[in-house]
Amino acid sequence: MAEDAPPIRFGILGCAEVARKVSRAITLSPNTTLYAVGSRSLDKATKFAASNGFPPHAKVYGSYEGVIEDPEVDAVYVPLPTSLHVQWAVLAAQKKKHLLLEKPVALNVHDLHKILEACESNGLQYMDATMWMHHPRTTQMFHFLSDPQQFGHLQSVHATSTYTASPYFLENDIRVKHGGKCPLMVLTGSVPGVKPDLDALGALGDTGWYCVRAILWASKYELPKSATALHKPTYNDAGVILACAASLSWEDDKVATFYCSFLTNVSMDIIVMGTKGSLRVHDYIIPNQEKEAKFSTSSNSNWVELSIGWAPNPSDNVVYNDLPQEVHMVKEFARLVGAIKYNNSKPEDTWPVISRKTQLVIDAVKTSIDNGLEPVEIKG
Amino acid sequence: MAEDAPPIRFGILGCAEVARKVSRAITLSPNTTLYAVGSRSLDKATKFAASNGFPPHAKVYGSYEGVIEDPEVDAVYVPLPTSLHVQWAVLAAQKKKHLLLEKPVALNVHDLHKILEACESNGLQYMDATMWMHHPRTTQMFHFLSDPQQFGHLQSVHATSTYTASPYFLENDIRVKHGGKCPLMVLTGSVPGVKPDLDALGALGDTGWYCVRAILWASKYELPKSATALHKPTYNDAGVILACAASLSWEDDKVATFYCSFLTNVSMDIIVMGTKGSLRVHDYIIPNQEKEAKFSTSSNSNWVELSIGWAPNPSDNVVYNDLPQEVHMVKEFARLVGAIKYNNSKPEDTWPVISRKTQLVIDAVKTSIDNGLEPVEIKG
Numbered sequence: 001m002a003e004d005a006p007p008i009r010f011g012i013l014g015c016a017e018v019a020r021k022v023s024r025a026i027t028l029s030p031n032t033t034l035y036a037v038g039s040r041s042l043d044k045a046t047k048f049a050a051s052n053g054f055p056p057h058a059k060v061y062g063s064y065e066g067v068i069e070d071p072e073v074d075a076v077y078v079p080l081p082t083s084l085h086v087q088w089a090v091l092a093a094q095k096k097k098h099l100l101l102e103k104p105v106a107l108n109v110h111d112l113h114k115i116l117e118a119c120e121s122n123g124l125q126y127m128d129a130t131m132w133m134h135h136p137r138t139t140q141m142f143h144f145l146s147d148p149q150q151f152g153h154l155q156s157v158h159a160t161s162t163y164t165a166s167p168y169f170l171e172n173d174i175r176v177k178h179g180g181k182c183p184l185m186v187l188t189g190s191v192p193g194v195k196p197d198l199d200a201l202g203a204l205g206d207t208g209w210y211c212v213r214a215i216l217w218a219s220k221y222e223l224p225k226s227a228t229a230l231h232k233p234t235y236n237d238a239g240v241i242l243a244c245a246a247s248l249s250w251e252d253d254k255v256a257t258f259y260c261s262f263l264t265n266v267s268m269d270i271i272v273m274g275t276k277g278s279l280r281v282h283d284y285i286i287p288n289q290e291k292e293a294k295f296s297t298s299s300n301s302n303w304v305e306l307s308i309g310w311a312p313n314p315s316d317n318v319v320y321n322d323l324p325q326e327v328h329m330v331k332e333f334a335r336l337v338g339a340i341k342y343n344n345s346k347p348e349d350t351w352p353v354i355s356r357k358t359q360l361v362i363d364a365v366k367t368s369i370d371n372g373l374e375p376v377e378i379k380g
Numbered sequence: 381m382a383e384d385a386p387p388i389r390f391g392i393l394g395c396a397e398v399a400r401k402v403s404r405a406i407t408l409s410p411n412t413t414l415y416a417v418g419s420r421s422l423d424k425a426t427k428f429a430a431s432n433g434f435p436p437h438a439k440v441y442g443s444y445e446g447v448i449e450d451p452e453v454d455a456v457y458v459p460l461p462t463s464l465h466v467q468w469a470v471l472a473a474q475k476k477k478h479l480l481l482e483k484p485v486a487l488n489v490h491d492l493h494k495i496l497e498a499c500e501s502n503g504l505q506y507m508d509a510t511m512w513m514h515h516p517r518t519t520q521m522f523h524f525l526s527d528p529q530q531f532g533h534l535q536s537v538h539a540t541s542t543y544t545a546s547p548y549f550l551e552n553d554i555r556v557k558h559g560g561k562c563p564l565m566v567l568t569g570s571v572p573g574v575k576p577d578l579d580a581l582g583a584l585g586d587t588g589w590y591c592v593r594a595i596l597w598a599s600k601y602e603l604p605k606s607a608t609a610l611h612k613p614t615y616n617d618a619g620v621i622l623a624c625a626a627s628l629s630w631e632d633d634k635v636a637t638f639y640c641s642f643l644t645n646v647s648m649d650i651i652v653m654g655t656k657g658s659l660r661v662h663d664y665i666i667p668n669q670e671k672e673a674k675f676s677t678s679s680n681s682n683w684v685e686l687s688i689g690w691a692p693n694p695s696d697n698v699v700y701n702d703l704p705q706e707v708h709m710v711k712e713f714a715r716l717v718g719a720i721k722y723n724n725s726k727p728e729d730t731w732p733v734i735s736r737k738t739q740l741v742i743d744a745v746k747t748s749i750d751n752g753l754e755p756v757e758i759k760g
Contacts, residue, residue: 018687020686021686021687021688024686152645155542155623155639155641155643155644156540156542156625156639156641156644158538158540158637158639158651160536160538160651160653162535162653163682163683164655164656164680164682228610230608230627230629230635230637231627231629231633231635232633233633234633243535243633245536245627245635245637247610247611247625247627247637249610249611253611253612253613253614253623255610255611255625255639257538257610257625257627257637257639259535259536259538259635259637259653261535261536261653263535263655264535264536264653264654264655264658265532265653265654265655265656265657265658265678265679265680265681266658266678266681266682266683266690267651267653267658267678269651269660271538271540271647271649271651273540273542273639273641273644273645273647274644274645275544275643275644275645276544276645277645278644278645278646278647280649280662282660282676282694283690286683286687286688286689286690287689288689288690288693288694289689289693290688290689296662298645298646298647299645300544300645301645301646302543302544302646303543303646303666306400306401306404307398307401307666308401308666308670308704309666309667309668309669309670310646310663310666310668313668313669314662314668324688373755375753
């Protein structure tokens with residue numbers, strides 16, 4: 001994409017909370033512009049555009065169709081409830097819109113296949129909106145994990161992704177007991193009054209997505225051979241998973257574990273352990289601060305005489321960040337879209353591949369939960 | 381124990397590497413004195429006493445019997461190979477020696493019961509030598525975990541304990557392939573030429589002990605209801621476990637996981653997650669530095685507007701330490717021994733109770749490994 005190429009024009013489907021963050025990112029990214037937003041409520045879309053930096057000439061639609069049928073829209077960002085992804089992502093692809101899809105991307109890999117096939121057959125770029133993948137810190141950490149002298153071979157990973165649901169959630173949780181609204185719909189911005197979809201992945205999809213991606217990332221995207229849920233998950237009365245844990249294992253001796261929850265104080269940990277080194281990060285999903293991010297590494301450590309200390313001690317690393325991670329995401333996505341649009345490039349295959357692997361692992365964990373914690377083979 | 385009471389006189393059975401550290405601790409503790417050391421080699425014992433701060437009048441024996449039969453010895457510290465613990469600990473108890481027992485304390489809970497019964501029936505103090513339990517940091521962390529406002533209820537724990545075996549280990553590992561010496565014996569200071577004991581717990585006993593203790597500590601010593609090994613462990617050619625992982629679960633929704641290994645760069649992590657707070661420590665077994673130790677806490681955190689940062693951010697806590705943790709351990713053990721000896725107190729029951737729970741969990745993990753990763757019920 002040439003420096004002077006026009007910016008990629010984004011349309012946004014729905015007015016979820018996270019869309020505010022991505023709208024800001026589209027504004028901040030040098031190669032994109034906010035072009036359209038659609039909601040089933042025109043009033044809601046109008047208010048969203050007015051309060052989220054949309055330029056005066058932006059299009060505001062009282063439907064999702066409006067956005068995907070607008071010929072000026074290059075790409076759509078889809079933060080709709082997960083159960084609606086397959087329908088709208090496929091429709092958008094049929095209208096030749098490149099796709100930035102909020103996570104969890106689908107209820108299962110079969111739905112995701114439909115989305116990916118629609119993108120592929122239409123020559124479109126697909127990317128899931130896993131923002132932390134695009135932070136410069138993530139790149140630096142990956143370099144460390146790729147260093148045979150400093151890190152060696154991967155042995156084990158543990159990842160967490162948790163937060164405590166808001167009082168609003170808990171209030172609605174009580175209402176569920178009386179046949180009311182499902183808390184998951186509150187979390188995902190779904191529609192009040194609609195019966196909760198019990199196939200929803202709950203915390204496994206929302207927060208577990210990050211854990212699974214982190215584990216795949218640390219293993220250089222080598223698909224585990226099996227997944228096992230580790231205990232009966234916590235459910236709410238509507239049968240939605242509120243907390244769960246699982247382990248993943250590979251053909252060799254590598255093993256990974258993760259814990260995800262809506263009921264636990266915010267945590268975002270990855271501990272990656274190799275034969276020669278280890279890496280720790282405690283805010284991988286959302287850095288504590290936007291402008292700088294830390295991680296800790298340890299290499300070839302041993303104990304000093306009498307085992308009364310370490311040598312060398314772990315190192316703290318700080319990565320300064322000129323642009324927020326979601327801006328890096330949007331910028332990279334738009335770069336790929338621009339290359340297709342202006343340079344006849346092919347879509348970058350990395351993103352659909354790792355999105356599919358993430359979904360495959362989540363599906364296996366869900367199956368293990370449903371099958372009484374039996375190990376479930378993961379087939380690529 | 382009165383301030384002016386004579387110091388508790390320690391005898392040490394064997395000259396293991398770790399005995400050097402504990403000898404220093406006995407020297408540094410204000411209420412103890414190094415009184416005797418015994419080895420099957422008098423020359424080895426003599427050299428050990430000379431190079432580890434034993435006073436000139438200390439007794440040096442060419443046998444373990446010499447130490448436990450010496451009527452002036454109040455307490456013995458036993459760093460012998462695990463498979464020898466039950467024999468020598470019971471003999472020492474029969475000779476009325478209080479017992480500070482190196483971990484792993486026994487090959488299984490049946491052996492441990494024999495040791496604990498011998499101590500109990502002779503009115504003796506028992507303590508396992510899990511040093512980190514006695515660091516002032518551990519007390520501060522426990523206060524945090526006990527705070528219903530700052531931490532809430534426990535949801536999940538992950539613990540690690542790993543180190544990379546020395547080249548000497550690896551060299552011996554190769555020899556095992558040719559019918560030679562078992563690397564575990566190198567690690568535990570066992571006797572060359574003796575056939576490796578395949579019942580040995582390997583990394584599960586040596587490093588997994590710490591993980592299991594950390595998890596029990598974080599759960600306020602509530603015994604899990606089941607343990608499940610998570611993947612086929614790494615073994616050496618002699619069948620010794622070199623790395624393994626397991627999960628523990630309770631009647632409620634709590635879940636814990638751990639990873640232990642001889643093949644992974646040094647790690648000593650505990651991540652404890654509660655409904656309202658979380659705690660992280662990365663050097664719980666041996667602090668990076670002797671004089672100060674850190675841990676991190678996070679309470680009631682949420683994301684700032686647009687989820688572009690945390691509020692509040694996690695807090696770093698530093699605990700300054702006047703005495704090394706192993707000195708605190710020896711001092712507390714001797715305080716309890718002194719209370720029995722001089723004040724007719726009863727032995728403190730806490731230490732045998734938590735030692736037994738630790739062994740019960742380790743036994744369950746070992747059974748799960750041996751039974752093809754089946755969940756194993758833990759019966760108190």
